[in-house]
Amino acid sequence: MRKIKWAFWIIVILFVGAFLHYELPRHDIVRITNTYNRLTTIGTENGWAYASPDTGTAESATTRDIRFIEAVFPDNTVIVYRNEDTGWVWPPYFKYDSSNLQAMAGNLKSTEAAPKWVSVTKYGWRFPFLSIYPNAISIKEVAGPDVTIIPWVPIIVLIVLAFLIFMARRMWLQFWERMVDPAIAEAEEAQDRARGFFGRIGAWFATWRRKS
Amino acid sequence: MIAIIRLAIFGFVALSVVYWLVSVYSRSERREKLEKEFDAGGVEGSRDDYVSFGMDHYQHGLRRKLIVLVYIIPVVVVVVTVYLVNYQ
Numbered sequence: 109m110r111k112i113k114w115a116f117w118i119i120v121i122l123f124v125g126a127f128l129h130y131e132l133p134r135h136d137i138v139r140i141t142n143t144y145n146r147l148t149t150i151g152t153e154n155g156w157a158y159a160s161p162d163t164g165t166a167e168s169a170t171t172r173d174i175r176f177i178e179a180v181f182p183d184n185t186v187i188v189y190r191n192e193d194t195g196w197v198w199p200p201y202f203k204y205d206s207s208n209l210q211a212m213a214g215n216l217k218s219t220e221a222a223p224k225w226v227s228v229t230k231y232g233w234r235f236p237f238l239s240i241y242p243n244a245i246s247i248k249e250v251a252g253p254d255v256t257i258i259p260w261v262p263i264i265v266l267i268v269l270a271f272l273i274f275m276a277r278r279m280w281l282q283f284w285e286r287m288v289d290p291a292i293a294e295a296e297e298a299q300d301r302a303r304g305f306f307g308r309i310g311a312w313f314a315t316w317r318r319k320s
Numbered sequence: 321m322i323a324i325i326r327l328a329i330f331g332f333v334a335l336s337v338v339y340w341l342v343s344v345y346s347r348s349e350r351r352e353k354l355e356k357e358f359d360a361g362g363v364e365g366s367r368d369d370y371v372s373f374g375m376d377h378y379q380h381g382l383r384r385k386l387i388v389l390v391y392i393i394p395v396v397v398v399v400v401t402v403y404l405v406n407y408q
Contacts, residue, residue, distance in 0.1 A: 282352075
């Protein structure tokens with residue numbers, strides 16, 4: 109039983125951790141090498157990692173033109189971002205300037221000989237197996253490949269989430285203390301009273317029986 | 321455009337639930353505090369009067385009005401996010 113409990117909590121933590129890792133913004137320091145559009149067909153296995161069909165840049169649920177940004181890390185590994193609107197629900201980035209972002213990315217393209225390093229804010233994962241790409245949120249030119257960027261947004265979001273969980277727990281405990289416990293106590297009292305009444309009848313029957 | 325309206329409607333409904341939960345919680349906390357104050361002794365009059373007087377104060381106090389922030393803060397966060405993502 110304890111093992112099942114442990115397994116359950118480990119699975120929950122893994123899921124929540126993966127979810128947060130996917131949805132929260134992260135920074136990449138890269139050099140942009142190419143920007144383009146490509147007609148892309150989305151299947152059921154990777155549809156969850158693309159914009160929902162009712163957002164600005166997603167014309168259709170299955171096949172759509174998607175803007176991509178190719179980039180290189182300082183260690184020469186590559187990354188491909190998609191550049192799609194997020195729409196107005198999830199994930200809550202409320203991004204609708206994909207065209208502008210694509211223009212900025214094109215403007216910041218550079219060669220290895222004369223590199224321009226940029227910080228790309230993105231969320232999501234690159235899984236070639238599923239053909240999914242992180243979504244670029246914003247691009248900013250930085251001084252060099254070694255700058256450190258403090259991830260303020262994830263820090264604040266995680267603190268707020270912890271606070272909300274703490275408050276939800278307090279509210280639940282307060283509800284239990286003030287509403288459920290008194291109700292249980294009252295029910296038990298009522299049961300005791302009932303036992304007293306039936307107890308008296310039983311006693312009365314007992315006396316009657318003894319007489320006969 | 322439809323998506324914004326949908327977000328506004330669902331957001332309003334969800335935040336109303338949160339508002340209701342928070343106001344019930346806040347009232348419950350205040351009532352408990354008043355009861356404990358009375359039970360600690362040194363207060364004249366009946367317990368019910370003391371608590372209902374305190375709750376009346378709470379109904380018109382600042383603390384209850386601050387719960388409106390449940391609506392305001394998310395709207396501000398959305399506006400700031402829209403600005404930072406699209407206009408920076």
